[in-house]
Amino acid sequence: MFTEEELKDMEGLKRGSDFIEVKCGCTSKKYGDAIGRLRVFTNGQFLISCECTAACDQEKLTPYDFEKHSGKEGTRRWKNHIWVVMNNKKVPLWRTVLLKYYKHASNGANELRRLRAKRLFHRDKFIRCSKCKKERRFRLRTDEECRTYHDALNAKRWKCANWPYDK
Structure with missing residues (x-):
């Protein structure tokens, strides 16, 4: 060789x-x-x-x-x-x-x-707050972040207080 x-x-x-x-x-x-x-x-x-x-x-x-x-x-x-x-x-x-x-x-x-x-990747997704009407970004890089997003998406009246990144 x-x-x-x-x-x-x-x-x-x-x-x-x-x-x-x-x-x-x-x-x-x-x-x-x-x-x-x-x-x-x-x-x-x-x-x-x-x-x-x-x-x-x-x-x-x-x-x-x-x-x-x-x-x-x-x-x-x-x-x-x-x-x-x-x-x-x-x-x-x-x-x-x-x-x-x-x-x-x-x-x-x-x-x-x-x-x-x-x-196998996700793009960032947005959910609108039912109280103040702001759109909040959800990062979807890990399984835990995807689970948090999907739980928020399934909630009937999601609020900014439930946003995981301000805590």
Whole structure:
């Protein structure tokens, strides 16, 4: 797959019959470094096993999912955010030879799971107070917030005094 010269400076290098594995990570301003092990397969698939804490059991993450798991969510620039250690320095993936074999389609099974999970979201909803007639916004990010909204929606005469965010 790769020559010894291309991989000589990478830390934690392991070679398998159809993959190579190197130490990688992703840095978040909020949580710091999340360390993992990147496997590059000959078919072009990239999978990362997370080692951020001893209790973390996240294995077989796509680069996008690892970036999200480490707290660097939103920008989808995993080629810049995920790094490997070379000569005791953090080098972004796009500056290494590892992307030579990357194929987006190889991560397809994980991609479908991610797209399904991405569609499961709620938008904020509004309910009008029966007393003052103001519309109040309900955030719908968690199951608890959704339950609060649906309870308020089912109430016959909902009032601003019942709004959960002013307490």
